[in-house]
Amino acid sequence: MERFYEDEKNLTASETTIMKAIWDEESDISIPDLIEKLRVVYGKDYARTTVGTFLLKLSEKGFVKTYRKGKISFAHAVKNEEEYKTKLLCEETDFWFKGSVSALISALCSEKKLTKEEICEIRSMLDDTGV
Numbered sequence: 657m658e659r660f661y662e663d664e665k666n667l668t669a670s671e672t673t674i675m676k677a678i679w680d681e682e683s684d685i686s687i688p689d690l691i692e693k694l695r696v697v698y699g700k701d702y703a704r705t706t707v708g709t710f711l712l713k714l715s716e717k718g719f720v721k722t723y724r725k726g727k728i729s730f731a732h733a734v735k736n737e738e739e740y741k742t743k744l745l746c747e748e749t750d751f752w753f754k755g756s757v758s759a760l761i762s763a764l765c766s767e768k769k770l771t772k773e774e775i776c777e778i779r780s781m782l783d784d785t786g787v
Contacts, residue, residue, distance in 0.1 A: 667714075667719070670700075670710060671713065673698050674690070674711070675714065675719055675720070675740075677693045677698065678690065678731050679733055680693075685731055686728050686729070686730050687728070687729045687730065687731065690707060691707055718735065719735045720732060720733055748760075
């Protein structure tokens, strides 16, 4: 998988949904399977041509590559989902919380009640970083 760089463009909402469907697969996904997954899992009833247009834009942004095997086209993720999520989270933390991770966590905790397991996991992560 390729790494992300500061000057890369973010995805649109529709592109994000398509990438999430691709990333959720353990291997490359056929375009017919992608269209079906978008419809069933994400409630997006995109036409094949619409998905093709999105894939072309995602390819131009360096997120996917498409290829054919016989009569079937496939999409292959080039960019890594975890790195993209981390990049977005850092950007949002910088924008909304002036870079303050504690303010981000405070906002999250005020909206979602943490389970005891999640609290232990967070404590463990903090301990591992020497905090």
